[in-house]
Amino acid sequence: MPHATLAPGLHCRTLASQSQRVQRRRVRMRVPIWLLSTFVLLLATFPSGVHAASDNPKLTPLVAEIIAPPHVIPGSDGRRHIVYELAVTNITGGDVRFEKLKVVDADSGAPLAELGPDELRTRVTPGASRGNENRELAAYQFAVIFLHVVLADGAAVPARITHEITAFFAVIGADMTVTIGEGAVVAKAPVALGPPLRGKGYVAADGCCDSIRHVRALLSLDGKFYLAQRFAIDWEQIDDNNTLVVGDLKVPANYHIYGKPILAVADGTVVGTRDDLQDQVPGALPANLPIDEADGNFVVLDIGSGLFVNYAHMRPGSIKVKLGDKVQRGDQIGEVGNTGNSQAPHLHLHVMDSASPLASDGLPYVFDSFTITAVGEATEDFDMAEATGSPMTLTPRVPPQKLEDVLPLDLSVVDWPQ
Structure with a gap:
């Protein structure tokens, strides 16, 4: 039973974000030619759906940032855990549906964790309002993805992590993978x-x-x-x-x-x-x-x-x-x-x-x-x-x-x- 609820959430066991819940609306819209062209260009640039290594900046339909530096914590289960939050914004004029998220060692490229549709449905929180979990974002909507990575036994702690997010973008009618949200990991005991x-x-x-x-x-x-x-x-x-x-x-x-x-x-x-x-x-x-x-x-x-x-x-x-x-x-x-x-x-x-x-x-x-x-x-x-x-x-x-x-x-x- 919760120990807390104040405004949508002040303290203890039911504290959630005070951010107002963003209600998702399905609307008919005309996609501007320039925006559609931009995403056609994105698909042409990444026909396989994966970012190519390059020093040139690339347009991305999502913006992401780790809210606070992730720390490594040893648990009583004998394993090491990384618990953190990824803030994501859909900057397109259409809905986005998350299909897959990989947490990746940014230096080696090794995958650390992978979330499919079912887990994303419980971790993607539009508007950062707990109880509003949904793996779909409306146009220009913001969400927080609450992440938990369990490091494999014997694996080195990554110095930096990044995120490969695969999603369906309504403005282009297709899936696309972007790599965003890089950040340093705090390995200090x-x-x-x-x-x-x-x-x-x-x-x-x-x-x-x-x-x-x-x-x-x-x-x-x-x-x-x-x-x-x-x-x-x-x-x-x-x-x-x-x-x-x-x-x-x-x-x-x-x-x-x-x-x-x-x-x-x-x-x-x-x-x-x-x-x-x-x-x-x-x-x-x-x-x-x-x-x-x-x-x-x-x-x-x-x-x-x-x-x-x-x-x-x-x-x-x-x-x-x-x-x-x-x-x-x-x-x-x-x-x-x-x-x-x-x-x-x-x-x-x-x-x-x-x-x-x-x-x-x-x-x-x-x-x-x-x-x-x-x-x-x-x-x-x-x-x-x-x-x-x-x-x-x-x-x-x-x-x-x-x-x-x-x-x-x-x-x-x-x-x-x-």
Whole structure:
């Protein structure tokens, strides 16, 4: 069940872009002779549908740009992941239908991932408005394609990536392939953090890499796109019966994670905090919540090297630090609550490149030591457990998997050192 919805999307598990949904319209139009001629010329230039190597600039019917530099993140599945967004604009006067997208090593030409029509249908988001996924773009329409590349075992990290997009263009009545959207890949190892909580049974809800509530929480703020929650996790907790809550679902204290101590994951300085909001009643998202209350009671730590950690939705009156305080790893900074844009008690945590929990770019991170005891079946099953008190469906890890310097992936059940 979502933890957030503000405007179309401010915070936590249902954050989506604030961009207005662009409705697709089919219209009859006369294609200008100059435009049709341009695309006939394009086809003549690339009869095979593939760009030829050349220093000369080429007209393209699509414009694409990677929104933020892609990072490589080691996951608890033993694989390396690249999660990023490609902004694409159809500059033609007719519809475009995406048929195939290849992510390619720009230097070697080696393919890294390939998406066909079915996957594109779930990843191409016209107008950057989540819930509007559709692999077709109307004339002059913009979309964001949310991408996830899993690097092959032993493969080198590409220095740069680019994208071969094959699409049907209505203005010429034919398919065409263009190579666009080149960008550098950040191979630097992500920051290693200590545990944010103590004890066992913590569920990494809506984590990396394809659970869409965080990874597609793209916001347009101050005239720019930001995705602060790209690698965010909502931490909840199960008991020995695999339930998240027992008793009256409207009482925050009945959720097992409520009131648990929240720990500093690194040495740092408090650069943001708030502690004047009351808990929400679980089971329903708050209506018309102001943007400045999205995180509820929160703390932001500056942990150095341009990295900031955001802790959100803390229990009223529980925050133990103030602006300017220095903290050490393991210090208690507050307790888990249900404040702000939240409908069930949880700790929302992410790392970002500025002190703003929303107007920042989400950066990858790992935890230096933890144990995975099980993995959840699906987001829908987790949502049901949260909404009804039913047990989660879990696949145990036998024996439990002790890991270091990786990110727990979605629905991992984690034990932290005591």
